Amino acid sequence: MLLNSAQREQKMLAWAYGGLWVFVSAFLWAPSRDGLEGIYALAFFIPLLMVLPWRRPELAVYGGWFTAAALAYASWALVSGLWGGDLGYLVVQWLVLVVWLAGTAWVLQKKSIDWDQILRWLVVIGALSALLNIAVFYWNHPLAARMEGVTVARAPTLVGQVYGVVVLLGILLSWRTDCFKCALGLSLACIPALAALGLSQSRGPLLSLVLALLIGLCWLRPGWKILLVQLSASLVGLLSLFVIFPLDQLLLERGASFRDQIWLDVIRQMIADPGLFLWGIGMSEVTDIQTSIGEYHHAHNAWLDIVYRTGMIGLSLAVVHLVLLLWAARRHLPLAPLTLWLLYGCGCLLVDSRTLFWEIDVKWLLYWVPAGLLAAALMPRKSVPVRAPLNG
Known part of the structure; x- marks a missing residue:
């Protein structure tokens, strides 16, 4: 028997609520990035695709201005794919981020969270x-070796x-x-x-x-x-x-592990073409950067990488999202762990990672996961009505 809209929302809500925490915990145990993406798709993305497109868009229910600011940045990064040469890939990433931010806000508004x-x-x-x-790792390596992971x-x-x-x-x-x-x-x-x-x-x-x-x-x-x-x-x-x-x-x-030279070369490339400071080289799936000391996958500084790929426009939009979250969270002491989690992530991103708008990887645990959870927690909770069953 087919479920009516109210029953479908209730079923998908239960699925997505459990799936949300499975996905967040998967950053600690998923065996690979592909595995992490699969967990996200099955545990959270798919159930919410069966609900969100059929609901009336309500900013207050989907994360308010926090989600709007995040998607303003993501949308500009998507648009930059027009000159970055990889628009199709970016559309998928935009949809993934929309479902995470709007879906997390909707799911957590319906649940009382400890x-x-x-x-x-x-x-x-x-x-x-x-x-x-x-x-x-240390079963086959000396204790002095830098530990590598067996997960994502x-x-x-x-x-x-x-x-x-x-x-x-x-x-x-x-x-x-x-x-x-x-x-x-x-x-x-x-x-x-x-x-x-x-x-x-x-x-x-x-x-x-x-x-x-x-x-x-x-x-x-x-x-x-x-x-x-x-x-x-x-x-x-x-x-x-x-x-x-x-x-x-x-x-x-180890010094700066070549980061200082990578940063300097990236800045020099932008100085050689001043227009890059405004709109960047554009986004694409391939993020390799040629430097004087070799080829690297990214700028090893997410904020510099944002400027390099989406210009100061992209960086300004990303900073607006971050500042909105931190400003709103400053007086919410019960949410201090989420706020400090986000601040910790921002610190890590200063010396590693590529732009924030990209596929799901560890960077998400540093930024989009705490940002999405914090935005959902900051929104005033109210009863989100489920559609009444249709007569007959």
Whole structure:
């Protein structure tokens, strides 16, 4: 028997709500980027395509001005495909992002969310994933080797970025509870992810994590007891890290890992054609950049990559979206973990990644996932009516 519209919405809502959290957690366990995209399609994209196109467009239900600002940036990036030469690929990415932002807002408006409980589950899954990654990689590698991942986060930098999110959420949640034993348990759950971050030897995620925690320290004002335990454990961990990895190798020998030269060459290319500063070279599926030291997949700075591909117009639209979110979130203390997750991601994107508007990869965990969740949480909750069954 065919479902009427009200029944279909209820079925798809239940499917998409569970699928949303499966997709978010999949950044910690999905075996590949293709696998991650498949999970997104089956768990979230398909059920919402069976609902959203048939509903009346309502900005307040679909993320308000947060979604509008994000899609203004995405739409300009899409338009830049006219001179970037790959419009068809970008249309698909635009649709994927629309469904994520509008669908997340719609689904979470219909559900009462215990954010701390959801984030605790992510910390637990992240801890188990980190243990598995460490065991698999170091079974055949010396301890001094930079850890690579066995999930969607393959490269050491991506490993650091993903497990930095887990550590950040675990510590922030430990600061928000009045139960010392609970706080201690959350802190212990962070250890595998913190070990994975350290073993990846990724300085960008580590620095971004420290800065996000410093902001959280001023914002959340945690109890001194758990803070003392965490600081003592961190000191022991740092000393152990410097014993395993000599300080001069970890901080000095790798320098900027050629990032400074890549950034300089990208800027020089734009100076040679000043029009690029305004509208960029245009977006395409291929993101390779030719530099004086070789070919790279991106500018290793998402914000610079945005300027290079979509110009200052694209960067301005992206910054408007980010500022709107952060400005609205500044007075919502219960949403501090989501806000600081987004800030952490922005810090990581300063020293890695390509433009924000591209296919689903680890970059989504750093920006679009927290941005979409935060926008949905900031929207005033109201009863979203489901269509009444048709008579007869």
